[in-house]
Amino acid sequence: MERIENIAKSICAIDSAILAKAQKRLDNLTKPLGSLGRLEELAKQICGITAQETPLLNNKVIFTLAADHGVTEEGVSAYPKEVTAQMVYNFLSGGAGINVLARHAGARVVVVDMGVAVDLKADSRLVVKKINYGTKNMAKGPAMSRDEAIRSIHSGIEIFETEFKRGLDIAGTGEMGIGNTTSASALTAVFTHTPAKALTGRGAGLDERGLKNKIAVIERSISLNKPDPADPIDVLSKVGGFEIGGLTGIILAAAAKKVPLVIDGFISGAAALVAYHIEPKAKDYMIASHCSVESGHKIILDHMGLKPLLDLNLRLGEGTGGALAISLADAAVKILTQMATFKSANVSEKKK
Amino acid sequence: MERIENIAKSICAIDSAILAKAQKRLDNLTKPLGSLGRLEELAKQICGITAQETPLLNNKVIFTLAADHGVTEEGVSAYPKEVTAQMVYNFLSGGAGINVLARHAGARVVVVDMGVAVDLKADSRLVVKKINYGTKNMAKGPAMSRDEAIRSIHSGIEIFETEFKRGLDIAGTGEMGIGNTTSASALTAVFTHTPAKALTGRGAGLDERGLKNKIAVIERSISLNKPDPADPIDVLSKVGGFEIGGLTGIILAAAAKKVPLVIDGFISGAAALVAYHIEPKAKDYMIASHCSVESGHKIILDHMGLKPLLDLNLRLGEGTGGALAISLADAAVKILTQMATFKSANVSEKKK
Numbered sequence: 001m002e003r004i005e006n007i008a009k010s011i012c013a014i015d016s017a018i019l020a021k022a023q024k025r026l027d028n029l030t031k032p033l034g035s036l037g038r039l040e041e042l043a044k045q046i047c048g049i050t051a052q053e054t055p056l057l058n059n060k061v062i063f064t065l066a067a068d069h070g071v072t073e074e075g076v077s078a079y080p081k082e083v084t085a086q087m088v089y090n091f092l093s094g095g096a097g098i099n100v101l102a103r104h105a106g107a108r109v110v111v112v113d114m115g116v117a118v119d120l121k122a123d124s125r126l127v128v129k130k131i132n133y134g135t136k137n138m139a140k141g142p143a144m145s146r147d148e149a150i151r152s153i154h155s156g157i158e159i160f161e162t163e164f165k166r167g168l169d170i171a172g173t174g175e176m177g178i179g180n181t182t183s184a185s186a187l188t189a190v191f192t193h194t195p196a197k198a199l200t201g202r203g204a205g206l207d208e209r210g211l212k213n214k215i216a217v218i219e220r221s222i223s224l225n226k227p228d229p230a231d232p233i234d235v236l237s238k239v240g241g242f243e244i245g246g247l248t249g250i251i252l253a254a255a256a257k258k259v260p261l262v263i264d265g266f267i268s269g270a271a272a273l274v275a276y277h278i279e280p281k282a283k284d285y286m287i288a289s290h291c292s293v294e295s296g297h298k299i300i301l302d303h304m305g306l307k308p309l310l311d312l313n314l315r316l317g318e319g320t321g322g323a324l325a326i327s328l329a330d331a332a333v334k335i336l337t338q339m340a341t342f343k344s345a346n347v348s349e350k351k352k
Numbered sequence: 353m354e355r356i357e358n359i360a361k362s363i364c365a366i367d368s369a370i371l372a373k374a375q376k377r378l379d380n381l382t383k384p385l386g387s388l389g390r391l392e393e394l395a396k397q398i399c400g401i402t403a404q405e406t407p408l409l410n411n412k413v414i415f416t417l418a419a420d421h422g423v424t425e426e427g428v429s430a431y432p433k434e435v436t437a438q439m440v441y442n443f444l445s446g447g448a449g450i451n452v453l454a455r456h457a458g459a460r461v462v463v464v465d466m467g468v469a470v471d472l473k474a475d476s477r478l479v480v481k482k483i484n485y486g487t488k489n490m491a492k493g494p495a496m497s498r499d500e501a502i503r504s505i506h507s508g509i510e511i512f513e514t515e516f517k518r519g520l521d522i523a524g525t526g527e528m529g530i531g532n533t534t535s536a537s538a539l540t541a542v543f544t545h546t547p548a549k550a551l552t553g554r555g556a557g558l559d560e561r562g563l564k565n566k567i568a569v570i571e572r573s574i575s576l577n578k579p580d581p582a583d584p585i586d587v588l589s590k591v592g593g594f595e596i597g598g599l600t601g602i603i604l605a606a607a608a609k610k611v612p613l614v615i616d617g618f619i620s621g622a623a624a625l626v627a628y629h630i631e632p633k634a635k636d637y638m639i640a641s642h643c644s645v646e647s648g649h650k651i652i653l654d655h656m657g658l659k660p661l662l663d664l665n666l667r668l669g670e671g672t673g674g675a676l677a678i679s680l681a682d683a684a685v686k687i688l689t690q691m692a693t694f695k696s697a698n699v700s701e702k703k704k
Contacts, residue, residue: 030442031449032430032556036672037645037665078384078702086699090382095692097383103690104683204384205702293389311663313389320388327679331456338455340447347438350430350557 001233004153004249008279010256014048022047022336029339030347038309042287042332046170049260049285054337057260057330059167060107062174062319063159063250064091064098067115067242068134069179070143074217076182078205081134085116087176087318092125097316098174101323105330107172109319112159114152115242127162129155131242138186138221142238149237149245156249160257170260172289172326173250173268174319175243178204181294184270186218186239188296190227191273192303199296201266201315232277240274247271252278255285260329264322265292265314269300276304289325290314353585356505356604360631363607366400374399374688381691382699390661394639394684398522401612401637406689409612409682411519412459414526414671415511415602416443416450419467419594420486421531422495423573428534428566430557433486437468439528439670444477449668450526453675457682459524461671464511466504467594479514481507483594490538490573494590501589501597508601512609522612524641524678525602525620526671527595530556533646536622538570538591540648542579543625544655551648553618553667584629592626599623604630607637612681614639616674617666618646621653628656641677642666 022044027033034040046055066088072081090096091111094103102109112127113120117134120126131152135143144152160171177183181203189196196218202211218239225238236245248271254261255275263272263286275282283304290310291298301308309328314321342349374396379385386392398407418440424433442448443463446455454461464479465472469486472478483504487495496504512523529535533555541548548570554563570591577590588597600623606613607627615624615638627634635656642662643650653660661680666673694701 029449030439030447031668035556035666035668036449037667039664039666080700080703083700086697087382090692090697090699093692093697095382095690095697097381097388097687097691100686100690101683104679104686204387309664312391312661314387314391315389316383316387324680324683327456327683328676331453331676331679334452334456335449338447338452339449340442340445345438345442345445345447347442348432348435351432 001150007157007252007256011279011281013281014284015051018051018053019044019048021053025336028341030342030345036335039332039335042329043336046260046329046333050258055333057169057333059169060105060326061163061168062098062102062107062109062172062323064109064174064176064319065112065114065243065246066176068117069177069183069241070135070137071139071182071217072179073137074139076214076217077178077203079178081117081178084176084178085118085120088113088116088120092123096318097320098318098323101320105323105327107323107326110163112246114246127159129159135241138225138239139217142225143240144237146233146237149233149240152242152245153249156246157253159246160250160253164257168259170326170329171254172262172319172322173247173264173271174322175247175267175317177241177243180241180267182214182218183239183241183244184267185296186221187235187270187273188300189218189222190229190235191277192299194299199299201294201296232274236274244271248274251275252282255282260287261285262287262289262322262325264289264319265317266294266297267317269297273300287325287329290321353502359509359604359608363631363633365633366636367403370403370405371396371400373405377688380693382694382697388687391684391687394681395688398612398681398685402610407685409521409685411521412457412678413515413520414450414454414459414461414524414675416461416526416528416671417464417466417595417598418528420469421529421535421593422487422489423491423534423569424531425489426491426569428569429530429555431530433469433530436528436530437470437472440465440468440472444475448670449672450670450675453672457675457679459675459678462515464598466598479511481511487593490577490591491569494577495592496589498585498589501585501592504594504597505601508598509605512602512605516609520611522678522681523606524614524671524674525599525616525623526674527599527619527669529593529595532593532619534566534570535591535593535596536619537648538573539587539622539625540652541570541574542581542587543629544651546651551651553646553648584626588626596623600626603627603634607634612639613637614641614674614677616641616671617644617669618649619669621649625652639677639681642673
C-alpha cells in the first residue's frame with residue numbers, strides 16, 4: 001500500500017508554462033488559429049504531460065491485461081468463460097482486433113495474465129502476474145482480498161516500469177476478461193453513486209433477460225459487499241477484477257513518469273476511475289480515446305471531466321479504441337513538430 | 353458536357369452481394385458481433401465500393417486543389433487573397449497541415465492549380481489545370497462562364513484518371529482558396545434551399561461584422577445570379593469556384609472507377625453536393641471524414657444522408673480531415689483482412 005501511496009504522491013500537476021509555449025507554437029503554424037481543433041488541444045495536452053515542447057512519440061505500447069471473473073457463474077456474459085484464455089492465445093499469435101489496430105498505430109502489445117482461471121501455456125511473450133485463478137463470485141462475497149487488490153495494482157506498476165525502461169512515449173490501456181463489464185458496471189455505480197440500472201449494458205451481447213439478470217447481480221453484489229467509495233482499494237477488492245487492478249497500477253505509474261496514457265473503453269475507464277479516486281491529478285495524464293456503446297462509459301468520462309476523441313460505436317475493448325486514439329495523438333504531435341510556420345513558409349498572416 | 357454525362361452514366365449501384373459476403377466475414381472474426389461498430393460498417397462499405405471481398409488500400413492519394421475567388425473583393429475573408437498562392441508553395445515544400453497528415457496516413461498529396469490568381473513558379477510536382485486567374489466576383493455577376501464550369505469538372509476527371517493509372521486505391525479531397533467558404537455557403541444554400549444566414553460560418557476567422565457582411569454578399573450573389581438548383585452546372589458556374597468544379601470531377605471519376613472517396617470538410621462537401629446533384633449514385637462512393645465547425649457542412653451531410661466518422665472541431669480544409677479518415681479506412685480494412693476467425697484461432701463462439 002505504501003508503494004501505491006508513494007506513486008500517487010509523485011504525480012505532479014501539469015506545467016502550465018509548457019502549455020503556453022505549445023499554444024504559441026501552434027498559433028504560429030500555417031493554418032487559421034485553432035483550425036485543427038481537438039488535434040491542437042491534444043498536441044498541447046501531450047506537451048503538458050511530457051513537459052516537453054516538442055515531444056516525440058516513437059515508442060507506443062498497448063497493455064492488454066487478461067483475467068477471469070467469478071461472477072460469470074451468475075450467467076452475466078453472452079460468451080463462455082473459456083474465451084478469456086482463448087483470446088490470450090489469440091493476442092499472442094497476433095490475430096485479435098487489438099493486434100491489427102496496434103500494428104496500424106505502430107504500437108507494440110504487451111499481453112499480461114493478471115488472473116486467468118487456468119494456467120496458460122508458457123510463452124516468452126506473455127507477462128505472467130497471476131494474482132489468482134480468476135476472482136471469486138462477487139454476488140456471494142468480495143471478488144478478492146484487500147491484499148490481492150493491492151498486489152494487482154503493484155503488478156500494474158511493475159508491468160509499466162519494465163516497459164518504460166525499454167522505451168515508452170505513449171501508452172494505451174486494454175483488457176480481456178469474460179464478465180468484466182459486470183465488474184466495471186459495479187465499480188462505476190459505486191464511485192459515481194449511480195443506480196446499476198442506469199449504467200449497465202449488454203456487454204458482449206446479452207439479450208433483454210440477460211441484461212435484467214446482470215443488473216440484479218450487480219445490485220446484489222453491491223448491497224452484499226458494501227464497498228466504501230471513499231476507499232478505492234476496498235471498492236476494487238469487493239467488486240473489481242485483477243486486470244482492472246493491474247490497469248489502475250499502469251495508469252498511476254504512467255502519470256508518475258509523465259507518460260501520456262490513452263484510456264480505451266468501459267473497463268479501462270473503470271480502472272481510470274479507481275486511479276482517479278486514489279489520486280485525482282492522474283486524470284490530467286489521461287486521454288479518453290472514445291465513447292463506448294456501454295452506457296456506463298459516458299458516466300465515467302463525465303465523472304472525471306474527460307471528453308472522448310472518437311465516437312465510433314466501439315465496444316470490443318482489448319485496447320482497440322486506444323490504438324486508434326494513439327494514432328490520432330501521433331498525428332497531433334506531428335502537426336506541432338512538423339508544420340511550417342507563417343514565417344518559415346512566407347505565408348501572410350490574418351488581416352488586422 | 354457529354355464527357356460529364358458519360359462519366360455519370362458509368363457510375364453503378366453498389367453490389368449488395370459483396371456487402372453480404374463482407375458482413376459474413378466480419379461476423380466470423382474473433383470479436384463480439386458488431387463490436388467494432390463504425391469501423392466494421394466502413395470496411396463493408398469499402399468492399400461494396402471496390403466490389404472486392406478483401407480490398408487492399410495500398411495507394412492513397414489526397415487531391416488538394418487550389419483556386420482564387422473574385423468575391424474576396426467584398427472582404428469576405430479574414431486572410432489576404434495572396435495566401436492561396438503562398439499556401440500552394442507551402443504544399444509543394446511539404447510544410448502544410450495536409451502534408452503532415454497525409455504522410456501520417458501514408459498518402460501522397462497531388463497539388464493542383466485550378467485557377468490561382470497569379471502564375472505560379474514552374475514546379476514539376478505542381479499539376480497545372482488553370483481555368484482562369486481566379487473566378488469573377490459573384491456579388492457582381494456569375495463567378496465563371498458555363499464553359500469554365502464544365503472545363504473545371506473535366507479537369508478534375510483528368511486529374512483523377514492520371515493518378516488512377518499510377519495506382520490509386522482510396523482518394524481524399526482537399527482544397528485551398530481564400531474566399532471559398534463563401535462560395536461553398538452559396539452552393540449549399542442553393543442546393544439545400546436553406547437561407548444563407550442558417551449556414552454561413554466564420555471561415556478562417558471572421559469577426560461578427562465580417563460574418564454579417566459575408567451573409568449579405570452570399571444573399572446578393574444568389575439573388576443577382578439566380579442559379580437554378582435543377583441544373584448543377586449552372587449553380588457551379590454562378591456561385592462556385594474552380595477548385596470546387598475540379599473536385600466535382602474527381603468525385604464523379606472516382607465513383608465511376610469504384611474508388612472509395614473520402615470527403616474532407618465544408619468546401620469538399622460543396623463539391624460532393626454538385627456531384628450528387630449531377631448523379632445521386634455518386635453518394636454511395638463517398639465516405640464523410642468529419643463534421644466541420646462550419647455549420648453549412650452538417651447541412652450538406654444531412655442533405656446527402658452521410659454520417660461523418662470524426663468530430664474533432666476541424667475547419668482547416670486542405671484535405672486534413674480526409675487524411676485522418678483515410679487512416680481509419682485503412683484500419684477498418686485491416687480488421688477485415690487481418691483478424692483471425694473464431695475457427696482459425698480456436699475461440700468459442702457466443703452461447704446459444
